[in-house]
Every structure is written in structure tokens, then in C-alpha cells.
Amino acid sequence: MRNxxxxxxxxVILLSILLEGDSYGYDIAQQVSDQTHGALAIKEGxxxxxLKRLEANRFIEGYWGTDKDSGPRRRYxxxxxxxxxxxxxxxxxxxxxxxxxSVFFDKVVPE
Amino acid sequence: MRNxxxxxxxxVILLSILLEGDSYGYDIAQQVSDQTHGALAIKEGxxxxxLKRLEANRFIEGYWGTDKDSGPRRRYxxxxxxxxxxxxxxxxxxxxxxxxxSVFFDKVVPE
DNA sequence: CTCCAAACATAGCCTATCTATGTATGTTGC
DNA sequence: GCAACATACATAGATAGGCTATGTTTGGAG
Numbered sequence: 001m002r003n004x005x006x007x008x009x010x011x012v013i014l015l016s017i018l019l020e021g022d023s024y025g026y027d028i029a030q031q032v033s034d035q036t037h038g039a040l041a042i043k044e045g046x047x048x049x050x051l052k053r054l055e056a057n058r059f060i061e062g063y064w065g066t067d068k069d070s071g072p073r074r075r076y077x078x079x080x081x082x083x084x085x086x087x088x089x090x091x092x093x094x095x096x097x098x099x100x101x102s103v104f105f106d107k108v109v110p111e
Numbered sequence: 112m113r114n115x116x117x118x119x120x121x122x123v124i125l126l127s128i129l130l131e132g133d134s135y136g137y138d139i140a141q142q143v144s145d146q147t148h149g150a151l152a153i154k155e156g157x158x159x160x161x162l163k164r165l166e167a168n169r170f171i172e173g174y175w176g177t178d179k180d181s182g183p184r185r186r187y188x189x190x191x192x193x194x195x196x197x198x199x200x201x202x203x204x205x206x207x208x209x210x211x212x213s214v215f216f217d218k219v220v221p222e
Numbered sequence: 223c224t225c226c227a228a229a230c231a232t233a234g235c236c237t238a239t240c241t242a243t244g245t246a247t248g249t250t251g252c
Numbered sequence: 253g254c255a256a257c258a259t260a261c262a263t264a265g266a267t268a269g270g271c272t273a274t275g276t277t278t279g280g281a282g
Contacts, residue, residue: 007118007238007269009212016215026229035214046270048231053269072229072278081222088220095216098209101120103146104127105206109199118238118269137260157239159262164238183247183260228278235273241266247259 006042010050011059012094013042015079015087018060024074025051051077059083117153121161122170123205124153126190126198129171135185136162162188170194 006013017028017035029042054060060083065074079087117124128139139162140153165171171194176185190198 009215010270013212013215016218019218019220024229036211039211043271044230045232045272048229049270052231072276074229084220084222091216091220094212100147100150101124101205104120104124105202107127107130109130109195109202111195121239135260154240155261156241156263159260160238163262181248185260224282226279226281228280229276231276232274234271236271237268239267241264243264244262246261248257249259250257251255252253 006040006046009094010042010046011054012087012090013040014047014050014054015059015083015090018077018079019084019087022076022078024065024076026074051075054083057086059086117151117157120205121153121157122165123198123201124151125158125161125165126170126194126201129188129190130195130198133187133189135176135187137185162186165194168197170197 013032014028017023017031023031025044025047029044029047032040032042051060051062055062055077058080060077060079062075062077065076124143125139128134128142134142136155136158140155140158143151143153162171162173166173166188169191171188171190173186173188176187
């Protein structure tokens with residue numbers, strides 16, 4: 001999968017990861033890689049701006065990790081109710097989109 | 112469907128339209144609109160550059176309409192064998208992509 | 223004490239689509 | 253016959269979201 005294909009899907013990916021529990025940037029990227037068996041890699045240059053965008057739109061809320069976390073500081077995020085309904089909406093749009101595009105993608109190429 | 116979502120899919124749409132017979136820009140746009148019941152509208156600013164791009168890559172071949180065509184001149188396009196195998200490849204990629212993304216899009220949002 | 227992974231951050235780039243505009247041709251109504 | 257409109261192609265510039273490249277800080281391994 002050309003990674004550019006993330007365009008437009010990144011928000012859903014991030015929100016759906018946070019649906020399963022609070023997490024922070026670096027870990028989210030690893031979850032995505034794990035859940036797609038390495039097929040999808042979110043780049044840092046996409047990830048952190050996206051998280052800020054989602055936070056600015058109040059789809060997620062960020063907070064700094066507690067002292068007992070080891071390593072560099074981590075900024076955790078939790079999904080908001082607003083974020084959940086946004087996610088639902090995006091999922092529905094995606095389904096509609098797939099049905100629409102299948103008109104073209106399902107056409108059989110002869111030979 | 113946000114029209115921006117065409118990004119990456121336009122080539123498949125155009126190639127799959129031409130699979131069913133030679134056509135020209137303006138008519139292709141109408142076929143797309145018809146086949147999606149008006150849900151998808153390809154803008155001229157996307158359409159004509161895309162056709163040139165496909166021609167430059169030898170996925171399609173263009174030729175000017177004959178004298179007996181009425182109205183302004185039309186530039187017809189036919190899909191090449193190279194275009195057909197490209198289309199097949201894009202279709203396969205799309206299917207793989209859908210399977211991949213369904214991991215995130217199928218997650219059920221509670222409440 | 224050095225080196226590397228974890229973790230966050232951001233400036234600038236890339237590129238496919240869109241907006242807006244322009245041109246030319248044929249048809250329809252009056 | 254001519255104004256108004258739909259057809260048809262074309263393109264310059266804007267937009268936007270993901271990527272490249274780079275930088276910083278912190279802690280653990282050897």
C-alpha cells in the first residue's frame with residue numbers, strides 16, 4: 001500500500017486506536033504497524049500534527065504522562081464523546097464511499 | 112463524499128469508463144456522474160490533466176473526433192493493453208487496501 | 223561514558239485535486 | 253440574425269494532507 005493512501009484515513013486510524021484505550025503518539029504508531037502486520041507505517045511528520053489537529057477539534061484530549069512513566073515524557077490522549085461520534089460518522093462515510101467506488105473497481109478487465 | 116476523496120482513485124475511474132468503449136473528456140465526466148447517481152462529479156480542472164497524465168504514461172491513446180461529430184472538437188481516448196493491466200493492478204491494490212483499513216473502520220464505537 | 227532507542231516536535235516539500243477563468247463551437251428561441 | 257446557452261477543451265494558481273529531514277531530550281545498555 002502506497003503510504004500516501006493514508007490521506008483522509010489517518011483520523012479514523014488514530015481515533016479507532018484510542019477507542020481501545022488511552023495512548024501516546026509513539027505507541028499509537030506501533031499499534032498501527034502491529035495491527036496491519038507491518039503494512040502500514042505512520043510517519044512522525046504525519047502523526048504528531050494529526051494528533052494536534054484532532055485535539056484542536058476536541059475529538060481527543062491530551063495530558064502529560066505521570067512521573068512514574070520511565071523514559072522521555074509522553075503525551076497521552078483519550079478520545080472524547082465528540083470524537084466517538086466523529087469516528088462513527090467517518091466510518092459511515094467510508095462505507096458509502098466504498099459502495100460508490102465499487103462501481104468502478106469491480107469492473108472486470110477482459111483477457 | 113468529499114470530492115477530495117477522488118485522490119488516488121481518479122485513474123481507476125477514468126480507465127474503467129474507457130474499458131466500456133472509447134470516449135472523450137466531457138462525456139466521461141457525465142458517465143461518472145450517471146453511474147454514481149450524481150454522487151461523484153469530476154471537475155474539469157482534474158479531468159483534463161488526468162487524461163493527459165494517463166496518455167503520457169501510455170495507459171490510454173487520444174485521437175481527435177471525426178468531421179461528422181457535431182459541436183466543438185472532441186478528443187477521444189481508448190484504453191491500451193498497458194492501461195488494462197495497470198487497471199487490474201490498481202483494482203487489486205484497492206482490494207488489499209480495503210482489507211487493511213477495515214481493521215480500523217470496522218471497530219465498533221460503543222454507546 | 224558512549225551509544226542507541228524512545229518520544230515529541232516542526233519547517234519545508236510534494237502532488238493530486240479544486241477553483242476560477244478563458245476560449246471556441248454549435249444550437250435554440252425570438 | 254443574434255443573444256443566450258450547453259458543449260468541449262485547456263490551464264494557471266490555490267489548497268491540503270501526508271512525507272522528508274532534522275533537531276531535541278531522556279533513559280538504559282554495554
